[in-house]
Amino acid sequence: MLSINNLTKTYRGSSKGVHEVSLEIESGDIYGFIGPNGAGKTTTIKCVVGILSFQEGSITIDGVSIIDNPIECKKKFAYIPDNPDIYDYLTGIQYLNFIADVFEVSAQDREEKIKKYARAFEIEESLGDLVSSYSHGMKQKLAIISAMIHEPKLLILDEPFVGLDPQASVVFKDFMREMCSKGGAVFFSTHVLDVAERLCTRVAIIKDGRIITSGKMEDIVTNGNTLESIFLEVAGDDKANI
Amino acid sequence: MIKQISRLLGLQLKNFMNINVYANSKDIKKKKETKGRIWVYGILIFILWSYEIAICVGLSSFGMGELIPPMIVLIATCLIFLLTMIQAGGTIFETKSMDNLLAMPFGSAAIVISRYLRMYIEEVCISFATILPAIVIQAVMERGIGIGFYLFYLLAIVITPLFPISIATIVGAIITGITSRLRHKGLVYGVFSVLSIAGILLLSGSSPEGIESLAIMKPDAIKNLVLDSIQSTYPPAIWMGNAINGVQGSLKDCLLFVVLSLFSFVVMAVLVSIFFKPIIRAVAGTSARHNYRITSLSSAPLKNTLLTREFRRYISSGIYIANTLCGPIMALVFSIALSVIYNQDDFVAKVGIGRDVVDRIYPVFIALIICMMTTTCSSISMEGKNWWQLESLPVKAEDLYYAKIKLNFIAFVPFVFISQIIMLITVRPSIALGLLYLIVPYAYLFFAAVWGLFINIKFPMFDWENDAQVVKQSTAVLLGGLGGMGIAGIASIPYFVFSGVIGELIGLVTSAVFVVVGLLLFNRVKKYELINISN
Numbered sequence: 001m002l003s004i005n006n007l008t009k010t011y012r013g014s015s016k017g018v019h020e021v022s023l024e025i026e027s028g029d030i031y032g033f034i035g036p037n038g039a040g041k042t043t044t045i046k047c048v049v050g051i052l053s054f055q056e057g058s059i060t061i062d063g064v065s066i067i068d069n070p071i072e073c074k075k076k077f078a079y080i081p082d083n084p085d086i087y088d089y090l091t092g093i094q095y096l097n098f099i100a101d102v103f104e105v106s107a108q109d110r111e112e113k114i115k116k117y118a119r120a121f122e123i124e125e126s127l128g129d130l131v132s133s134y135s136h137g138m139k140q141k142l143a144i145i146s147a148m149i150h151e152p153k154l155l156i157l158d159e160p161f162v163g164l165d166p167q168a169s170v171v172f173k174d175f176m177r178e179m180c181s182k183g184g185a186v187f188f189s190t191h192v193l194d195v196a197e198r199l200c201t202r203v204a205i206i207k208d209g210r211i212i213t214s215g216k217m218e219d220i221v222t223n224g225n226t227l228e229s230i231f232l233e234v235a236g237d238d239k240a241n242i
Numbered sequence: 243m244i245k246q247i248s249r250l251l252g253l254q255l256k257n258f259m260n261i262n263v264y265a266n267s268k269d270i271k272k273k274k275e276t277k278g279r280i281w282v283y284g285i286l287i288f289i290l291w292s293y294e295i296a297i298c299v300g301l302s303s304f305g306m307g308e309l310i311p312p313m314i315v316l317i318a319t320c321l322i323f324l325l326t327m328i329q330a331g332g333t334i335f336e337t338k339s340m341d342n343l344l345a346m347p348f349g350s351a352a353i354v355i356s357r358y359l360r361m362y363i364e365e366v367c368i369s370f371a372t373i374l375p376a377i378v379i380q381a382v383m384e385r386g387i388g389i390g391f392y393l394f395y396l397l398a399i400v401i402t403p404l405f406p407i408s409i410a411t412i413v414g415a416i417i418t419g420i421t422s423r424l425r426h427k428g429l430v431y432g433v434f435s436v437l438s439i440a441g442i443l444l445l446s447g448s449s450p451e452g453i454e455s456l457a458i459m460k461p462d463a464i465k466n467l468v469l470d471s472i473q474s475t476y477p478p479a480i481w482m483g484n485a486i487n488g489v490q491g492s493l494k495d496c497l498l499f500v501v502l503s504l505f506s507f508v509v510m511a512v513l514v515s516i517f518f519k520p521i522i523r524a525v526a527g528t529s530a531r532h533n534y535r536i537t538s539l540s541s542a543p544l545k546n547t548l549l550t551r552e553f554r555r556y557i558s559s560g561i562y563i564a565n566t567l568c569g570p571i572m573a574l575v576f577s578i579a580l581s582v583i584y585n586q587d588d589f590v591a592k593v594g595i596g597r598d599v600v601d602r603i604y605p606v607f608i609a610l611i612i613c614m615m616t617t618t619c620s621s622i623s624m625e626g627k628n629w630w631q632l633e634s635l636p637v638k639a640e641d642l643y644y645a646k647i648k649l650n651f652i653a654f655v656p657f658v659f660i661s662q663i664i665m666l667i668t669v670r671p672s673i674a675l676g677l678l679y680l681i682v683p684y685a686y687l688f689f690a691a692v693w694g695l696f697i698n699i700k701f702p703m704f705d706w707e708n709d710a711q712v713v714k715q716s717t718a719v720l721l722g723g724l725g726g727m728g729i730a731g732i733a734s735i736p737y738f739v740f741s742g743v744i745g746e747l748i749g750l751v752t753s754a755v756f757v758v759v760g761l762l763l764f765n766r767v768k769k770y771e772l773i774n775i776s777n
Contacts, residue, residue, distance in 0.1 A: 012270060051633045053777050070773075074636035085627040087551070089428070089558030097539060101547035102635050111539045118536065128534030 001025050001154055001185040002048065007057035009047050018043050018209040021057070025154070025187050025202070028180050032200035032217075033189040034227075036235050040209040041189040042082065045158050048187075049079040062153055075103065078147035082159040082189075084139055088132035092123065092142050095131060096149060103150035110149055117145040120171050136163040144172060148179075155179065157188035161195060173199055197227040205234055246348050250356035255363065271702070271776075278701050278717035286720070291375050298379035306465050307384045310376050312472050312483025315398055318372040319476055322365045323406035328435055328564045329710040330407070331414030333357055334514060335422075337526040338707040344519075351515040358411060358510065365403035373399050394486040394496065401503050405478065408506035413438060415514050415521065421560070422524035432563025440571050478502065548637070548645035549652075555624060556617065556649055561709045562624060569614045570657030577608070577661035581668040601669050602745065605678045606734045608661060609686035613730050616687070617650045618694035619722030622775065623703040623712045633772050640768040643695055647764075650691040651684075658683050674746040678753075685753035689760040690726035696763055697722035699770050730756070 002025040010017035018040040025031045035041050046052040048059055050066050050073070059066045064073040087095055093114070100110040118124040121141040131139065140163045147155060155176065161169050176186045176199070190196050196203060197217065204214035212234045213220060221227050256262050264276040294314070301309050334357050343353060377395050381387055417438070421430040473480050478499045484492035542550070556562060580600065583592055590596055595603075625632065632642060662679055671679060698718040706712050713719060733756070737749045 012268065049634045050773055051630055051776075053773055070771075071636045071638060074634065079634045081630055085630070087555070087628050087631070089554055090551070093534065093536070093539075094554070097542075098547055098551055099635075100539075101542050101544060102637060104544075105541070107539050107541045110541070111536060114539070115536050124536060125532045125534050126530065127536065129530040129532065133530040 001027050001029070001062060002156075002187055003058075003060045004044070004048065005058045007044065007047060007054055007059065009043055009052060009054035016040075016209065018047070018206070021206070021209075021211055023204055023211070023214060025185050027153075027183045027185055029185045029187075029202050030176055030180055030200045031185065031187045032196035032203040033187065033206065034191070034193065034196060034203065034231060035189075035206035039206045041206060042158055043209075044206070045079075045156060045187075045189060049077065049156055050074060076152060077154040077156055078150065078152040079156045080140075080143045080147050080158065080160060082162065084143040086131050086139055086143060086146075088130065091130055092127035092134070095142060096127070096146055099146040100149055105150050113149040113151075114145065117148055117175075120175075121145065121168055137165055137168065140164055141168055144175075148175060153184050155184070155186045155188070157186065159190060160188050161190065161192055169195075193226075193228045193231055197221060203227065205231060207235055243349065243352055246352035247356045247359070250343075250348065250352060251359050254356065254360045258363075272705075275701055275703055275717050278721065279715070282717055282720040282724075286724070287371050290372065294372070294375040295379060298376050299383070302379060302383040306468075307380060308483070308487045309465060309468055310380055311395070311398070311486035312469065312479045314373055314376040315402055315482045316472055316476050316479040318369050318398075318402050319406050319479065321372060322368055322403050323410060325368065325714075326361060326365060326407050326410040327413065327438070328561060328568075329414075329714050330361065330410040331418040331431070331435075332561050332708055332710040333361055334411055334414060335418050335518075335522055335525050336708045336710075337522060340522055340526055349515075350518040351511060354514045354518050355511055358407065358507075358514075361407055361411075362403055365407055366400060369399045369402045373402075388488065390488055391486060394482070397496070397500070398482050398486065401500055402482070404503035405506050408503075408510040411510050411514060415517065418525060419517060419521045422521055426557065427525070428558040428560045429563065431560025432557070432567065435560060435564035436567050436571050440575055544637070545641055545644065548641055549648055552621070552645045552649040553652070555621075556653065559624065559709045559713075561713050562617075562620065565713045566615050566617045566653065567657070569612045570654045573608045573611045573661050574657045576611070577664045580604075581664050584668045601671060601675065602738075602741070604665055604669070605675075605682040605749070606686075606737060608658065609683045610727050610731055610734075612654055612658060612683060613686050613690035613723075613727045615719070615723040616691045616694040616726065617653055618646050618691045619698055619719045619726075620712050620716060621646045621649070621695070622698040623706070623716055623718060624709070626704055626706055626712075629704050629772075629776055633776070637772075639770060639772050642772070643764070643768055646695055647688075647691045650694075651687070654687060655684075658687070672746075674743060674750075678746060678749045681753045682749060685756045685760075686730050689756040689763075690730060692760045692763045692767060693726040693729070694718075694722035696767050697725065699767065699775055702775050704776060 002023070004021055004023040007021040008017070008019050010019075016038070021040070021044055023031075023033075033041055033044070043052065047054045048061075048066065050070050061073050062076050064076065066073045087098075090098065096114055097110070100114075105113070114127075115124070118127060121144070123138055123141050123145075126134065126138060131142065134142065140160075144160070147157075160172065164172065173195075180186060180201075200217055202215065203217055203220055205212045213230075217227075221230060260272075260276040260279065263272050267273060294317070297313070298310050301307060301313075334354060336357070373395060377392070380391070417431060417434045421427045421434060424430050469480065472483075481492065481495035481499045485496035580593075583589055584597070584600075586592070593600060662683070666676060666679055669675075669679075701716070701718040701721065703712055703716045703718065733752055737745055737752055739745075740748055
């Protein structure tokens with residue numbers, strides 16, 4: 001579904017960035033991407049979704065390259081950043097309609113899906129209000145709904161659980177599982193290791209811009225260890241940053 | 243209180259002219275933005291100085307040197323008033339850092355005064371830049387200049403900005419206060435601001451009596467006429483001018499000017515501080531009805547939905563509306579005023595040029611005014627922190643750019659169209675000139691819109707706290723707006739050089755060239771991928 005091969009991205013005037021990152025995310029995967037602050041998680045994600053250009057490597061989603069065919073590629077996924085700055089001059093429903101128009105969702109389909117997700121996240125009554133009146137959590141819920149309404153094959157999320165109330169987190173995790181059971185995939189970064197351990201089928205740990213370890217969750221978390229202890233072990237000195 | 247003000251002011255001045263970002267950022271684009279801005283300010287100062295030097299040398303050569311100080315104080319006052327009028331409300335009631343500020347031990351008065359002083363320091367720089375050529379020319383060309391001349395000019399530089407900023411801040415506070423509780427506060431704020439500016443334009447449009455005899459008047463009579471005109475427009479300019487000129491008994495008037503300016507500052511500080519918290523809460527607050535029910539939804543093609551989004555973005559920012567609609571509103575006000583006096587006997591005396599010249603100048607003049615500040619100069623920057631959204635969506639850059647240019651036409655065309663109809667009915671031009679009336683403004687506007695977009699792509703500014711930073715101070719706005727108008731102005735010179743049918747033909751050819759150049763430039767613009775703008 002998502003193939004990252006030898007991705008190298010450095011910033012001008014800095015050695016920071018990511019180096020030779022390779023990951024494979026298959027249909028049905030819920031893939032956790034963890035690492036200390038500044039390790040390169042957000043940089044990797046931004047390269048994948050086409051927000052950052054990169055010097056070396058390739059990224060394909062469902063066989064389509066983000067560099068060669070960005071528009072086709074972007075039709076296949078939905079992305080939610082760590083702090084979704086959504087157009088606060090639109091109402092919630094105007095924003096969802098905008099996204100649905102961009103992804104060419106039919107009027108009937110969008111109505112059904114918006115009803116389904118808005119009711120699940122309990123924000124239907126607020127959809128007529130301007131986004132500027134929303135709390136951080138409500139913006140996060142709106143961003144999640146906007147990501148789900150066009151049924152992407154791949155969900156790419158940067159710290160998706162920050163700001164969500166416990167009930168919304170449970171609902172969202174259920175939607176993620178539902179999506180993956182239908183052949184989709186989810187790739188997300190997180191600092192909440194116990195959530196990652198319980199939710200993810202695969203995981204990758206990144207440190208100083210390089211992948212330290214990656215694979216199936218059961219292959220990485222073995223012998224009674226937890227993901228947290230594994231992470232502290234491989235992240236070494238950076239444990240204070242978690 | 244003074245400590246609080248100095249701390250807040252110090253914090254705001256830390257990034258004066260973007261110097262702190264320039265010094266500490268490794269981002270090449272940000273450095274380029276700052277460099278570009280400094281260059282543009284340099285060009286603007288050069289234009290201002292050229293204009294002022296011409297006036298001052300002319301007046302001094304004709305023995306009317308004593309007109310220079312009041313005129314220059316009036317010019318500085320008008321310039322400062324126009325510059326602060328649109329941004330004062332947004333600057334004083336800027337909400338982005340408000341949660342932090344209100345949680346700290348700062349009083350409302352300290353916040354208001356520190357923000358006012360930041361504007362004041364910026365405007366003192368403008369006052370200095372405006373008055374400096376007058377000091378130099380007078381010092382070189384006039385005789386018998388004493389120390390008082392320099393001291394009073396220095397006082398003028400420091401005092402002149404106070405009154406216009408205070409008035410602009412009070413007007414800005416009133417408009418912000420009235421509009422802050424409304425759902426579409428941006429749109430209403432923009433409309434109020436534009437109406438205020440249009441009102442000022444109309445009020446200042448009257449010419450002094452007796453100007454028809456200017457050509458046959460003696461220098462003393464002209465001098466008195468100009469002084470009367472300044473006196474009726476802004477008496478403090480005369481008071482300050484008299485003090486600089488060393489007129490007997492003028493010290494009292496000068497002191498009155500100082501006291502009046504300081505009084506306006508105190509009134510502003512007291513009034514705005516009292517209403518600061520209620521207004522800022524209303525500005526920061528939002529109305530939420532929590533009663534939405536999903537009913538039937540409709541879909542729209544991508545191009546339409548992008549245009550709708552552009553339109554909603556546009557009407558959400560009062561400063562954006564006020565700054566960009568100023569040109570079209572001025573064009574409309576100018577056309578209405580011209581149509582009112584066009585058939586009057588003293589038309590030539592009032593306008594200063596004949597009807598045939600006005601008829602020819604009109605279409606290019608209107609075109610230049612509307613090219614002064616297109617919406618596209620800041621439309622990329624106005625996306626601000628939302629830019630990630632467009633970068634990550636499957637939207638072609640070309641479609642987004644089309645939407646931005648279309649919005650420029652949607653916002654401007656109604657004003658231009660009404661202006662054209664008014665003047666076509668009033669002037670009843672020949673077919674060739676009538677064609678120029680209809681074609682020139684749109685051809686120039688198309689070029690200016692594409693040029694503005696091109697410059698904004700080259701000089702984007704996404705990290706802003708306040709709309710005013712993008713709309714009033716960014717490099718793209720200065721280069722895109724004034725640059726577009728400058729190019730259009732230079733290209734129009736041949737039209738003015740040749741008269742009659744040849745001139746009209748040149749006008750049509752120039753318009754066609756602008757459309758072709760606009761299309762070629764757009765062809766280049768649409769190749770800029772969205773990802774490359776912020777990277």
